[in-house]
Amino acid sequence: MIEYVIKLKREVRSIFKDRWVWMMAWRDGRHNFSRLFLFVASLITGIAAVVAIGSLNYAMQGELDKNAKELLGADLVINSNKPFDKGFIRKLDTAKRELAKDAEMASMVMFLNTKQSRLIKLTALEGEFPFYGKIVTQPANAYELMKKGNYALLDESLARQYEVSSDDTIKLGTRNFIVAGVVEKFPGGGALTATLAPAVYISMSALDSTGLVQFGSRISYSLFVKTTSEKQTENAINLIKPLVEDLGYSYDTVEGRKRDLGEGFQSVYRFFSLLAFVALILGCIGVASSVHIYAREKRDEVAVLRCVGSSGWQAFNIYFIQIFILGVVGSIIGAALGVGIQQLIPFVFGDYLPVEIQLGVSWRAFGEGIFIGALVSVLFSILPLVAVRFVPPLAVLRADFTSPKIVSKTKWMAITLIVLFPILAASYQTRSFISGGLFSLGLALALGSLALVAIGLLFLVRRFFPQNSSFIFRHALSNLFRPNNQTQVLLVTIGLGAFIISTLNIIQSSLLNQVEFRGNKNQSNTILFDIQSNQKDDVVSLIKKHNLPVNQVVPIVTCRLSGINGFTVEQLLESDSVKIRPWALTREYRVTYRDSLHISEELLEGEMHSYKKGSTDSVGVTISEGMQETLKVKVGDTLVFDIQGVPIKTFLSGIRKVEWPKDPPNFIFVFPKGVLENAPQIWVAATRIDNPPGAIQFQQELVFKFPNVSLIDLQLILSTVDELFTKVGLVVRFLALFSIVTGLVVLAGAVMNSKFARIKENVLLRTLGARTNQIMKITLIEYGYVGIFSAITGLVLSLGGGWLLTKFFFEVQFSINLIELSIISVGVVLLTVLIGWWNSREVISTPPLQVLRKEG
């Protein structure tokens, strides 16, 4: 007998040099590709969502860079709420700069063909605006025609809504205009602006003749400047800067507009990209869950490979290569799908985007999508695949043999990376570690809560299993607990989609319920403003003549703050110690005076405003609670108001809580009676109009008799807000749908995973006498349960989440629309049943003999 002492020199080949593992990956994978592909298919929807949103972002940024000047229509815009100082314009003129002007104000327009009227934004234009880009009209010469003075242009949506066409006549103030055409595109404008405030355009030369410019009219003036170089733009800005404070001007540059639009879009982009990211994370969970089952099924084969000499890493690499390649393929498909979806976005939402998006492929977003897809398919498959490395070869002899738990560095590294990935990816999306961390925490909480609800539901089902129900129902229910069924994962993924859609619905219902007028008979729904003092009594008479209630007639005085607690506004603006938001100090306030609280108000602190006649420093004013916090003032503090040139010293006597949507108008500052009666003022009246024909008649007479008085139909605003919410909601629902689709792909994967077990079971049932019809019912009911439990899981969490959001974030009353929530739930159930049934057709239809032969 010879004792060998041999040092083993085993060659360890890397995955790239080990030809065998690549060959085995192919040989093994060719039979599993369709099934494996379904695993990574759950990634496709997530990648598609991420790429679509990312691609839109890059396209938007590209367009913003390319067409920056067209957004402003000029190199520089100077804004003011009073006519521009002539000396100032002379100074600009001396530099030989091209100038154009506009004036914007709210006004009523009457369409004489239908005698209907509505509030619009009147824009009067002068000069060769725009200097960059162009106003696109239909017909093409309409803008030139408008400049002649007798013509007006309408925003396309307004013309469509009131069925106005060229050559119709409209009335603005006291003057009639012929409609020259419609505006299809206006620099910097978009359908969003047109929806919220549809515009009518006239020539500046015709503005005065409308009689709309009166005392108290809120008019915004803009001066558009074209320069020949950036240097000249800088010089112009330097010229304006010292005048900004003195004359109350502000200015906007191309860069500034681009930045503002960019930032605005970025905020929206980040919100939507995080939603898309949720779909991706769900896909990752789907991949991990499916690969886990796949790896478990491969245990016997791995044991054989280990027996004939494969190392643990070689076995791991075989399956890792399969998942990685399919992950990349899935990512390419997802990225291509995302790019395709992005091409559709401009068609659906193009009107709401600040610039026109050209069709094209964002290769950066495409590349990012593939990279992210490959990364997550690697990350989320490593953890379940690590088990393959430690499959004991002894399992070929003893199927039930399990090796002791092994602490693997790879496993811990994978767990660490999986935890880090959402944080890093969300931080990248939001460009902030804090936001990314908080988002990941929120997502973990949401998923954790969903998982808890799912576990709870399944526990309850087991605990209170309906033993006495019919066989079909019982069997379908017990199928939920079948090994490899991934029931919990399904409830979480499909439930998350249902959660997002339901939460959105709850928020929408709550917000709309807040401003809903139908419920409160006494609440005003129509506001008349810009009523001159000498028109007040006649307007009230007109309201009464139409048998309408006069809910409020309140005076409005415009003023500005000039000091707080002994400091001037200028000092406060420059102060480093008192940080009050500049806009709150410099804005114009519209205040009223009365001695009582309005029905929408409640005194939180201090006393109601008071005034001792003759006293110059005892004017007590009250402030709304939100603005009190913004201005950082408390009861007893002194405030100096500049009432159109006259300083009035006041002290803060109390703080009011104001329910802003309730019976408007409501005010930030309320003065006591006896102080402002002689100040220049306008009046606002509030009424309630419930029947539409009456409203048209009233509006007609109002516009004819008091052309300067404008009317806000709050119902119209409500429907506009509702429409806007619906559009935004559409995007959110669309992205939430990605989550549901991901869940359904996971469901299809789960059906595939348990397919053979199901087929065998069905064969057994058939052998025992079950009919196809019964097997079909069992299958459908099983997926019905999955759908119902997913919907319940999502709904339970959305009720909790919706309540928290409405109470603490939106600060409105929690309200739900049971019918809509039911429709969402039924939709989720039906979709789940449909997908489950579609993937189970083979299971249901496979003849018993075929299975028995296979088994033999």
Add this chain to the structure above:
Amino acid sequence: MPETVIKAEGLTKIYKSAENDLTVLDNVSFEAIQGTSLAIIGPSGSGKTTLLGLCAGLDIPTAGIISLMGFKLNVMDEDDRAYIRNQYVGFVFQNFQLLPTLTALENVMVPLELRGERNVAPKAKDLLVRVGLGARFSHYPSQLSGGEQQRVAMARAFITSPRILFADEPTGNLDGESAAQITNLLFGMNREEKTTLILVTHNLELAKKTERILQMKDGKLVNEQIHSPA
């Protein structure tokens, strides 16, 4: 001098559990010489399969030493033992243990490919022809009968010209005719290749075809018979 290919010294295997420790192999020692055949017999639960697993390096003993071709398997890690198996060992199992996603030919090629060898198909085909499956190269295990699957497994076992062949109830899942064919093939190829055959079986007739029979009971080696093969 004949070469010792397997040397087991005081092999003990204890499975620990929460309730109690289970000794499935208790202080077993034996040697196997190159080119001989040996059967391990005994009732169910006597430790036959455990002993085979330890000898083949599929598991490690709780105590004792197991050497295969001079390599002390009990001090090696799992991947090194896998390498040793690939270099020196062939397996035939009761339930064939073919890879279901590979064709018959691919199943046979795997051990050589694992070594990094190329163009192994001709050798694999030769072996399949030798076991009577010349027309079944591209068939998957599910398309083959039990006897055919076991023949593929034998071709796979012999493709590396192993020094030792471990066979665990190789005819246990086969009908009489197939079993006879497999038995003839197994012993025939064993003679031709001068492989050491270690056979675990309940089948005394089959065991008698080997030169030595080790009888196990309750984890212990209770008897050893040396005789001329039947």
